[in-house]
Amino acid sequence: MSFLEQYNYWIVIFLMMSGFYIVIAHGNLIKKLMGLTIFQTSVFILYISISKVIGGTAPILDDRYTIYSNPLPHVLILTAIVVGVATTALGLALAVRIKEAYGTVEEDVIQEKDLQQEGSAE
Amino acid sequence: MIQHLPILQVIIPLLAAPICFILKEARLVRWFVLIANAMAFVISIMLLQQVNLHGTLVYSLGGWEAPIGIEYRIDELNAYLLILVTSISTITLMAAGKSLTKEIPESKITYFYIAYMLCLTGLLGIVATGDAFNVFVFLEISSLASYTMIAMGNDRRSLWASYQYLIMGTIGATFILIGIGLMYMMTGTLNLYDLAERLPEVEHTKTVFTAFAFFLVGVCLKLALFPLHLWLPNAYAYAPSIATVFLAATATKVAIYVLLRFIFSVYGFEFSFTHLPLTEILVSLGLLGVIAASIVAIYQTNVKRLFAYSSVSQIGYMILGIGVGTKTGLTATMLHLFNHALMKSAIFLALAGVVYRVGSVNIKAFAGLGRQMPWTMAAIVVGGLSLIGVPLTVGFVSKWYLVLALLESNMWPVAVLVLVGSLLAIAYIWRIVEVAYFKPALQNNQAYKEAPLAILIPAWIFVIANIYFGIDTSFTAGVSEKTAELLFGGVR
Numbered sequence: 042m043s044f045l046e047q048y049n050y051w052i053v054i055f056l057m058m059s060g061f062y063i064v065i066a067h068g069n070l071i072k073k074l075m076g077l078t079i080f081q082t083s084v085f086i087l088y089i090s091i092s093k094v095i096g097g098t099a100p101i102l103d104d105r106y107t108i109y110s111n112p113l114p115h116v117l118i119l120t121a122i123v124v125g126v127a128t129t130a131l132g133l134a135l136a137v138r139i140k141e142a143y144g145t146v147e148e149d150v151i152q153e154k155d156l157q158q159e160g161s162a163e
Numbered sequence: 164m165i166q167h168l169p170i171l172q173v174i175i176p177l178l179a180a181p182i183c184f185i186l187k188e189a190r191l192v193r194w195f196v197l198i199a200n201a202m203a204f205v206i207s208i209m210l211l212q213q214v215n216l217h218g219t220l221v222y223s224l225g226g227w228e229a230p231i232g233i234e235y236r237i238d239e240l241n242a243y244l245l246i247l248v249t250s251i252s253t254i255t256l257m258a259a260g261k262s263l264t265k266e267i268p269e270s271k272i273t274y275f276y277i278a279y280m281l282c283l284t285g286l287l288g289i290v291a292t293g294d295a296f297n298v299f300v301f302l303e304i305s306s307l308a309s310y311t312m313i314a315m316g317n318d319r320r321s322l323w324a325s326y327q328y329l330i331m332g333t334i335g336a337t338f339i340l341i342g343i344g345l346m347y348m349m350t351g352t353l354n355l356y357d358l359a360e361r362l363p364e365v366e367h368t369k370t371v372f373t374a375f376a377f378f379l380v381g382v383c384l385k386l387a388l389f390p391l392h393l394w395l396p397n398a399y400a401y402a403p404s405i406a407t408v409f410l411a412a413t414a415t416k417v418a419i420y421v422l423l424r425f426i427f428s429v430y431g432f433e434f435s436f437t438h439l440p441l442t443e444i445l446v447s448l449g450l451l452g453v454i455a456a457s458i459v460a461i462y463q464t465n466v467k468r469l470f471a472y473s474s475v476s477q478i479g480y481m482i483l484g485i486g487v488g489t490k491t492g493l494t495a496t497m498l499h500l501f502n503h504a505l506m507k508s509a510i511f512l513a514l515a516g517v518v519y520r521v522g523s524v525n526i527k528a529f530a531g532l533g534r535q536m537p538w539t540m541a542a543i544v545v546g547g548l549s550l551i552g553v554p555l556t557v558g559f560v561s562k563w564y565l566v567l568a569l570l571e572s573n574m575w576p577v578a579v580l581v582l583v584g585s586l587l588a589i590a591y592i593w594r595i596v597e598v599a600y601f602k603p604a605l606q607n608n609q610a611y612k613e614a615p616l617a618i619l620i621p622a623w624i625f626v627i628a629n630i631y632f633g634i635d636t637s638f639t640a641g642v643s644e645k646t647a648e649l650l651f652g653g654v655r
Contacts, residue, residue, distance in 0.1 A: 064330060084344065124300065143323075
């Protein structure tokens with residue numbers, strides 16, 4: 042198996058790692074969510090690419106074709122996309138509320154304010 | 164009707180959630196939700212009866228048989244877990260009416276109940292389903308609902324805690340999704356029992372190992388295994404008290420169920436413990452969790468957060484039991500799963516009472532509370548004794564089994580460290596006892612009254628259960644042994 046033969050996995054891994062890196066490295070809440078979305082999307086591509094059968098066509102019954110791609114992962118990923126959209130929406134809603142409560146969407150500023158609050162409570 | 168019980172278990176809370184939207188009026192919704200919960204509880208008891216009569220129940224959704232359709236499968240382990248989750252959620256809801264009015268703005272109470280029901284749906288779904296992808300979907304339903312519940316806390320830090328939980332929880336869920344995808348890729352099935360049959364054929368491929376690794380890390384994030392627990396302390400500390408009770412008692416337990424199901428039923432003991440150094444990984448992480456989280460707990464000033472760290476350490480005990488990899492170890496895990504749910508429900512409900520009267524869970528606010536709120540504080544103390552593992556409480560029973568399992572497997576240094584963990588628990592419980600009973604009440608504190616009965620009674624139901632099951636262990640130990648055997652038996 043050559044390097045290029047499995048290029049779909051390389052794309053998945055590249056996207057996954059860049060998404061993961063953004064989530065960890067960036068302090069901006071919106072950027073984190075973008076990273077998270079990229080991270081999730083890479084898994085969608087993983088599912089869809091494994092369902093491809095070489096030489097297969099779209100899974101619609103027709104006399105002229107005998108080989109079809111596997112439709113099940115597509116359906117699964119539709120569900121996962123919905124879950125992903127819900128997660129992003131909730132994350133963005135939280136970011137809005139955090140902006141209202143703290144006046145910022147930067148992680149380090151929020152943590153600093155939390156520390157101050159805890160300090161004054163004692 | 165009877166044959167549709169497995170799906171009714173999940174669908175009743177699911178349908179109850181949108182109906183709350185229509186009812187709108189918070190007081191109406193409260194009773195409606197309580198009734199729906201009680202129904203779910205009754206169904207879970209009926210399910211157990213059915214399982215005892217007919218053995219494992221198999222239900223095909225929409226009449227589509229297993230390989231094509233989604234299958235729900237209830238065996239004894241599932242049935243007992245369903246009872247655990249529904250009973251705790253019902254009793255917790257009894258206290259919700261009082262507690263929520265103090266902690267959540269009136270206009271948002273209905274939404275809280277909706278999130279609560281959706282979270283319950285997710286947890287019940289995870290337990291009931293026999294389909295790997297379904298597990299993921301229900302896991303996300305329950306997680307999204309719990310992020311919402313946590314964000315409703317009255318402190319702004321609850322928003323930040325919820326956001327952090329969302330990020331980490333989603334990474335965990337995506338890892339689980341990758342794991343399931345790779346399993347599907349190798350076997351062509353999502354049904355847990357087909358997976359268990361087909362995985363051995365391909366078990367030496369790297370893909371299966373990768374799938375297992377992704378899945379394991381994902382689930383461990385969800386169940387807050389040290390060092391993946393970072394989301395948990397803040398989430399529990401700043402969530403509304405009722406959400407804390409519910410999540411602490413059920414959410415992590417269900418995640419442990421998923422772990423058990425995949426390690427033992429799907430991959431099988433052989434693969435998990437002989438091809439992989441799972442014993443070493445789980446025992447060392449569990450032990451680190453027990454010790455490190457207990458030490459951190461000692462230094463907390465927020466009492467809710469203190470008990471959240473204690474949850475992390477208790478999860479460590481459960482993981483230790485799995486890691487030992489013997490039947491006794493698994494029995495200890497099952498016992499502790501049940502017992503810890505009882506302890507933490509009692510403690511967090513009593514804390515809900517403290518929040519209701521005092522409005523703070525800072526340790527300084529506890530000064531003198533032992534005299535002002537004797538019943539509430541007594542509930543915390545009994546729960547605390549149970550956490551330590553004092554005889555005549557449930558905590559003793561599960562620790563006894565755990566130490567027994569460790570000694571059986573010749574892991575006596577680990578057993579010693581488990582006992583050290585108990586000593587650390589004494590330290591953090593004592594801090595609360597000292598402040599509450601031996602310090603004079605704060606000057607400007609008006610005389611606080613006892614927590615309202617609506618909170619006190621549910622809390623004491625759990626306290627009494629703590630003592631009852633600590634004395635009469637035949638039921639819990641019997642069930643745990645049976646389910647441990649079931650898990651070791653592989654597929655049935």
